[in-house]
Ligand code: ADP
């Protein structure tokens with residue numbers, strides 16, 4: 010069974026007296042454990058698509074299924090739990106809390122409601138492991154506003170993973186990084202994808218980054234113009 014399924018999904022945003030048809034009937038399946046890119050130029054509907062998969066936004070028409078469950082019409086509480094337990098988010102602007110240190114930023118999602126908190130000792134071990142994994146062991150006490158762009162995105166990756174999500178959604182995760190740092194970040198995401206079998210879905214307009222995916226879904230003007238699985 011596909012971990013994510015979109016069936017004839019549309020999204021229209023009201024705009025004054027008219028509307029923008031941002032996503033125009035897209036359908037695709039994503040398999041568990043895949044490293045997927047949603048590619049396309051600016052304005053093609055990438056963010057809108059990720060937001061609908063992440064239950065941040067709802068489709069105007071069509072169905073979005075996560076683990077076979079249609080997200081349409083789920084109660085707010087169920088959506089909150091789904092977002093907390095099943096999904097992790099990485100943003101292009103990192104969205105860290107500047108005055109919290111590396112450890113505290115990664116811990117943050119565990120302080121929010123949703124799932125039960127694990128044993129505190131285990132929790133600390135898990136966060137330390139993630140910090141090690143993303144290569145920031147020597148920065149653990151640094152505040153987010155003392156880090157470089159690449160380091161901030163590493164913190165954001167660890168934060169997205171702290172709740173052990175099945176799916177990580179990353180909206181243009183390399184947009185604010187130079188190309189070398191961006192490639193390092195993608196390689197880090199890919200390593201975690203391989204090690205943990207976590208499904209990663211990232212959007213990008215950068216061709217070199219697109220090519221690192223093993224499933225490429227290309228959008229143009231709100232439509233899927235290519236849907237290709239690459240066997241390696
Ligand atoms: P991408 O991520 O590929 O740049 P988006 O999904 O952000 O594309 O946007 C797709 C289209 O929808 C664009 O024309 C954009 O201007 C429009 N759009 C996105 N969000 C909104 C919104 N909240 N209100 C109105 N129009 C929007």
Ligand code: ADP
Pocket residue numbers: 154155156157158159160190
């Ligand atoms: P990266 O390749 O990871 O993006 P940079 O070359 O940008 O790293 O940064 C080099 C070093 O400078 C890093 O160790 C980082 O911690 C430090 N640094 C970068 N930006 C800042 C900042 N705004 N405040 C404090 N230290 C910074």
